[in-house]
Amino acid sequence: MIRLQALGFSYNGRPLLRQLDLVIPAGDLLTVMGPNGSGKSTLLRLLRGRLQPQQGQVLWPEGEAHRLSRLRMAQLVAVVPQQLEQPFGFPVRELVAMGLYARRRGLAAPGRRDWLLVDEALQRCDVGHLAGRTCARLSGGELQRVLLARALVQQTPVLLLDEATSQLDMGHRDRVALLLQQLCYGEGKTIIQVSHDLNAAAQLSRRVLLLSAAGQVLALGEPRQVLTAENIRRAYGVEVEILAEADSLRILPRPLPAWSGQSLSAAGTQAGSPGVGGSA
C-alpha cells in the first residue's frame, strides 16, 4: 500500500501538485489522467522516489520513497517508459534480461531459470518472435512491448506505466490491456498508469485520478464517477458523449464540425473554399 500525504511539488517555481492525499491499496489499477503539463509524469516520479516532494511525503511500507535505495525500489516497482532511444544495438532478449539486475544484484551471468523468465515475458508481450532481433530494428510499437516485457521480468509487486501504449496499434493496445488485467486482477500486482486513452481507462481501471491543467485533483474514484462529460470538459476542454451501460462505459468524442467543402462529392465546385479543407 502506498500512501501520499499532503503531497506538494513545484517545478521551476510553478506549483504542479498541491495538498494531494491519496492511498493506493495493493492490487489497485489506477489510471492517472489529465491534460499535458498537469504533472502526471511528475507524480509517477514522486511515487518511485526519483523526485523529492517539497511538501508532504510518499510513504511505502518500507519507508519514504526518496530515501529508499535505488536497488530496493527496483525490487518494488518496475517502470515502463514511454519511449527509449537505443544508440546501442542490443538484441531484444538481452535488453529484456537487463530487468534481472535488481533481483540478482546483477553481477552474475543469467542462469537457465533467468532465461526462462525472459522468454516467458517475451511471449506474454507478444514479442517472442523478435527475441533475436537487434532493438534498433524494431518499430515503435514493438519496442514498447519489449520494454513492457523487461518490466515484467523484474517481478515487482508494483508496475508503473508512463503512456506505455501510445505507439501501439489498436490490436496490440487491446492485447496489452488484457495483459494488464491479468497482471492486476489475476496476479494481484498494483498497476499505476498514465494514459490518454479514455476508453481503455474506463474499461480497465479500478480507479481513475483526473488532474486539471493546474495539477489539482479534479476527481478520484471509480471510472464511472470520474469520467463524466462535465469532468472531461473541465480537464480537456472537449465535449464528449458518455454511453454508460451496466458492464461497460464508452466515451465518444463529439465529432468535429465539418469544414465547408470537406466532402469529396462537393470538392472543386464550392466557391469560397479553394484549396482549403483538403481531405476528409
Add this chain to the structure above:
Amino acid sequence: MPCLSRPFLIWWLLALWWLPAAVAATPLTLVDDLGRRVELAGPACRILSLVPSVTETLFALGAGGKLVGRTDFCTYPPAALQLPSVGAYDNPNLEAVLLRRPDLVILSADMSNPAALARFEALRLPVYIVYPRSLDGVARQFEQLGRLCGREAAAAGLGRRFAAVRQQVARQAPVLGPRVLLCVMVEPLIVAGDETLMGEMLRLCGGRNVAPGQRFPQWNVETLLQADPQLILVSAHPGQPRPETFFERWPVLQAVRQGRLVQLEADWLQRPGPRLIEGLQALAAVVRQAAPVQP
C-alpha cells in the same frame, strides 16, 4: 723650398685630411654564402647578429663593440649577454631590430626565417647570410666577417690558428681510428651523419662515423645495437636527459662495457665559430684515446 709653396701645401693638407675618410669610405662588396651580393658603404659599425656563432666570432675578432644586438641564444662570450636581445633567431622582433638601427644584419641560411629576410630587404637593411657547411666554409666565414667589420688582421690571425689546429689534428690522427657514434640528442636518439660539420671534424681526427650519409637521422635502439660503436660521443644541449641513463641500459654495447661514453660541450662542436678550435682539439684527444691498439 719651391715645392712647399702655399697652394701646394694647402692641396697636400686637404689631401691628407680627405685620405683617411676616403679610405674609410671605400665601398665594400662581398658575396655571401648563398651567392648574394652584399654592398656596404664601408665596414659596418652597427652590426646586428642573429646567428650565435657569428656573435662569438665577432667578439673573438675584437669587434664586440660594433654589435648592437643579439638573439636569445647568443650566450657566449659572457660579454655578449650585455647586448640587448631581439628575440629568437627564427622570429626576431621587428620593432626591436629597427630600434637598434643596424647598418648590417647577419642571418643564417638554415636557422633564420626566410620571411625575416624579405622583411629586412624591404626595409633596405643590408643582410649578409652565412651558411658554413664545411670547415673550409668556416674558415671563409672568419675572413668574410673580418672584412665586414673592418678587422681583417684579427680575422687573418684567427684563420691561421684555425688552419694550424686542423693540420695538427690531421697529423696526429691515428691510422685506424675507432668507430664512433656522434649523438646530438638522446631522447629521441638523433645522430650526426657524415655530411655534417661534426662528421667532417670527426673524419679529420681519424674517427670513423657509424652513421653514414644523411645529415641528422633519428635512430631506434635496434640500429644502435647493430652498429655497436667503439666510442659514443654525446654533445647534447642542456634540457636533455643524462646520456648515461639511456646508454647504460644496454650493456651489450662495447662502448658501455669499456666506459667509452664521452660528453663534449655541444657548442664546441656544433657552433661554426672560434670555439671549433677547442672542439677539434678535444675531439682529437678523445678519438686518439679510444683508437684500437695497433697490432
Add this chain to the structure above:
Amino acid sequence: MRRSLVRAWLPLCLLCLLLAALFSLVSGTLDLSPAQVLRLLLAPEGTAVEQVVLWQVRLPRLLLAGLVGASLALSGSVFQAVLRNPLADPYLLGISGGAALGAVLALVLKLRFFAALPLAAFVGALAALALVYLVAQAQQASGPTLILAGVMVGSLATAVLLFLLWLIPADPLRSAVFWLAGNLAHAPPGWLSWAATGCALCGLYLWRQAPLLDLFTQGEDVAADLGVDVGRARLQLFCAAGLLVATAVALAGLVGFVGLVVPHAARLLWGPAHRRLLPAAALLGAAFLILADAVARSLLAPAEVPVGVFTALIGAPLFLYLLRWRGQA
C-alpha cells in the same frame, strides 16, 4: 554463420593477438626470420646482439604495446557506455590535454628525477578527469554535460600547453613533441610489471561490472529505475577507466584512435553486451596496437614514426570497411 562467428569470439581474438605478436617479434631493423625468433625464444642461442634485441628490445615493447592497447580499448568501452555515445573517445574528457600539460610542465620546470615525465602525465590526466567530473557534478553530471566539460577542460589544457611549448627552448621542445605524438620506446623499463598489475586489476573490476555497463547504455534514468545507484556507479567506473587511460598515457604518450575504434569495431562484430565486449575489446586493442607499433618501427627504419600516426592510418580504413560490411549483413 554469424552466430558461430559470435560464439567463436574468444579463439578469434586470441588468434589475432598471437599473429600480431609474431609479426611484431619479426619486425625491426635487425633481420630476424620467424624461425630465428622461435629458436631464440625457446633456447638461448644466437649472438649477443640478437639475444638483446629480442629479449630486451622487442619483447618488452610487445608487452607494453599490448598493455597500452588493451587499457585504451577497455577504457574506451567504458566511456562509450557511460556517456551513451558509441563514438566517445577516452581522450574526450580532457584526459589527453591534462596528460600533455603535465608532461610539458615537467619539462618546463626541469624536473629531472627518474620517470618525471610519465608521472607528471599520469597526474595531469587524473587531475583533468577530476576537474571535469567536479564541474559536471553541479549539473548532475549527465552524459552531454560531461562531454562538454571535458572538451572545455581539454581546450584549456591545450591552450596552456601551446603557450608553454612556445616558452621552452628548442631541444626540450623536440623531446616534448616526440613524446606527445605517442611513442612506445621510452617507457621506464621497471614500470611494466607495476603497470600491468594495476591495469589487470582495473580490467577485472570493470569486467565484473559488465551488466552495470549494459544498464548504463539505457540512459541514467532508466538505469536508476532498474536498480542502479547511478551517482556512485558512475564515479567508480570513471575512476577505474580513468586510471587505465592515465597509465596508458604515462607509458606511451598520446596514442589516439585505439580507444575509439577498437570498442566500436568489437561491438559491430560481436554485439554490445559488455560481458563479451570488454574482453574482446581488450584483446583486439592489444593486437591492434602491437601491429601498429611493429609497422611504425619498421617502415622508415632506422627512424621511428610516432605510433599514433599508424593507429589512425590503419584504424580509419579498417573501421570504414567494417561499417560497410556489417551494414550489409
